[in-house]
Amino acid sequence: MNKDVIIGLFSNIKGHGPLVHHLTNNVTINDCANATLAIGGSPVMSTSIEEVADMVQLADALVINFGTIDDQMYEAMVIAGQAANTKGIPVIFDPVGVGATPFRTERASNFLNKVKVNIIRGNATEVYALIGGKAITRGVDAGELSISKEKLALEAADKLQAVTVISGETDVISNGISSVQIENGDIWLTRITGTGCMTASLIACFAGITDDWFSAAIAGMSVMSLAGENAKNSLQANDGIGTYRSKLMDEIFLMNEAVWEKGVRFK
C-alpha cells in the first residue's frame, strides 16, 4: 500500500466526479446515492434490461449489490456486468446475504462465472460462501467461521482474482499478494442499515478514477470506517441512530486528504 497514492485519490475525486452506475437493493438505494454524492461522485441507478448496457457506456464504475435480487434484476446485472467488462470499467460486487439461501449462493457463483469482477466487498461469511465455504449465515449479518479474516481475504482475492474487502471490527483488504488492515470503525456502523452497501459505492467512486483498484478499495473502505468513527465522536448525549445516520453522511462529505491522513489507522 502506498499512502501517497490514496492521498492523490482524495485530491482528484471531486474534480473527476466519477459516474457510478448501481444495480442495487431497494432498502439502501437512497443511502448509496447520497454516499456517492457525498464523496464527490455521481450516482445512476437504472435497472431496466433495455438500457443498462447503454447506461454503463456513460459510467466510470459499476456496483452490483445482491441485497434484493430477483430473476429480472439478476438478468440486468449480468448484462450490465458484461457491458462493463467490455468497456473496461471496474465492477464492484457486494454479495449481500450470499450463503444465507441456496438461491443467493448459486446466483453469486453464476454471476462470477459470467462477469469478471474486479473488487468484492462483503462481510466474512459472505466472502467465505463465495469461495465455497459453509458458514452459519444469519440473514444478511455476519455469522461465525473457522478461518481468520486475514487468511480468508488473501485466499478469496487469489481464488477469485479480485481485490477483496472484508468489512468488520477490523477491515481487511487484500489483492491476493499483500493485505492491509484498517483499525478505524465503530460498532454503531452495524446498528444502521446500509453502511456495507455505501462502502461498495465509495470504493466504486475511487475505482472510477484509477486503475489501482487495491488503493481504491483501501480508500473507500477506510472512508467509511473513519467517517463512522468520527460521526460517533460527534454525537451528544441522547443522540441515537437517527442522528448518527445524518452525521455519518456529514462525515463522508467532509472527508478529504487531511482528515483521512490524520485519522486513518492501519494495523
Add this chain to the structure above:
Amino acid sequence: MNKDVIIGLFSNIKGHGPLVHHLTNNVTINDCANATLAIGGSPVMSTSIEEVADMVQLADALVINFGTIDDQMYEAMVIAGQAANTKGIPVIFDPVGVGATPFRTERASNFLNKVKVNIIRGNATEVYALIGGKAITRGVDAGELSISKEKLALEAADKLQAVTVISGETDVISNGISSVQIENGDIWLTRITGTGCMTASLIACFAGITDDWFSAAIAGMSVMSLAGENAKNSLQANDGIGTYRSKLMDEIFLMNEAVWEKGVRFK
C-alpha cells in the same frame, strides 16, 4: 395486560436480536430496516419467490406490508406467509390502503384465506375494510367510519382470530377478549411517512421473542407512540419533520424498560 411481561420483553430483546423478515413496500423499507435495528432486531427484506421460503427458515417473525404490492410481490407474500405458518413463527400483517381500491381489498381477503395471520396493524378504515366494512378511505390515510375504534378492534380480533392493533390518536390493541388503549403519541407521527409501517416492524421484533403476541403488540405499538411523543418534546424552535424523523429514530433506539415504564400511559 401484564406490565411486567412487557418490561421483560424490553430486557430481552437486545440479547435475542430477533431476525425479522419483511415483504414490504418500497416507500418506507429503509425506515423499517432501521426501526428494526433501533429496537434491537435484525432486518431481512428479500422478496424473490425463489428464496423467501428459505429466508423465513432463518427468521423469528415475518412482516407482510401491502403498501406497494403487485402480482409478483403478492405471490411471494403468500409463499413466505405459508412458510411462516409451517415453521410456527408469527405473521404480522399491515393492510396498507386496504379499502382504497378493489384490488387491495380482494388481495387482503385472499391473503387472509391462505395465510394464518397472528397480528394485524392498521388504521381504523383499513381494519374496518378487512372485516367487510365499507368506509370512505382516502388513499393510505384513515377515513371516517361509524363504529368506535374500541369495538372495531375487539370485533376484528375476534373475527380474524388475530391480535388487532389500530393506530390513531388513541391506539387500541385487542386480542378479541380484552383490549388496551394507549394514550401516548403525537400528531406529527402522521406528518412523516412510515410510522405505521415501522410500528409493524417493532411489533414483529417483540413477537419474535415471545409467544404472547398480545403483549408483543402492546409493546411495539407503545414504543412508537411514546417515541413519537418524546421526539416531539425534544425538538427546538424551527425544527420541522426532517429533524423529527431523525429524533424519532433516536427515541426508538433509546427506548428501554425504564423509559417505557416512566412514559407509557394506558387509558
Add this chain to the structure above:
Amino acid sequence: MNKDVIIGLFSNIKGHGPLVHHLTNNVTINDCANATLAIGGSPVMSTSIEEVADMVQLADALVINFGTIDDQMYEAMVIAGQAANTKGIPVIFDPVGVGATPFRTERASNFLNKVKVNIIRGNATEVYALIGGKAITRGVDAGELSISKEKLALEAADKLQAVTVISGETDVISNGISSVQIENGDIWLTRITGTGCMTASLIACFAGITDDWFSAAIAGMSVMSLAGENAKNSLQANDGIGTYRSKLMDEIFLMNEAVWEKGVRFK
C-alpha cells in the same frame, strides 16, 4: 405571474390536503412522500397496473417520474396518466435521465403521445431531449447545450403545450407565452439526491388545488429553491449533506406565505 395567487395557494394547501399519486423511482420515493407531507399534501405511491386507475380516481394530481422505469412501470404510467386525463386532474411529468439512453428518450416521446402532460419539470438537458434536441447528457445530471434556458423553457412549453419548469442555478418556468425566473437556490441542492424529484411532488401538491398550473409550478419550484437556500443558511460548521437533507425537509415544512413572500427573489 400574480404573486397574490401564489400566496393564496400557500393559504389553502394545508386545508385542502391534496392527494398526490406518484409513479416514481425507487431511489427517492421516500423523499417524495415526505416532501408531499411537508408541504401539506398526502402521498400515494402504488404502481400495480391492476389498481393505478382506481387510485387515480382518489387523487388530486399525478406525478410521473422516469427515474427507474422498466416495461412494467411504464405500462402502469400510461394507464395512470390516461386515467388522470379522463378525470381531469393535472399530470406532472419528471423526465429523469431522458436523453441519456435511447430507451428513455423513446419512452418519453411515446408517453407524451399517449398522455396529455400538464406540467413538465426537468433539468435543461432533459427538457432539451424532450423537444428533440441532442445534448451531451451524463447520466441523470444536466449536460451542456447551446440554447439558453429561457428560450428552451418557452419553446418546450409551446411545443409540448405544458407548463415547463427547468431547474438550475436560476430556475425558469414558462407557460409558452410568458416566463418567470427564480433566483433562489443553493449548489447543495445538487449535492443530495432527490431534490428534483421532490420539486415535482411539491408542484403537484399545488397543482392539485388550482387550475392555474403556471402559478402552481412557480409555487412548487420556488418552495424548493428557497427552502434549499434557507436550509443552507441554517447549517453550522462541520455540517454536511446528512444534516442538510434533514434541514431541507424542515424548511419545506416551515414554508408558508410569510416565509415565501419575504424570501423569494424573481429575476
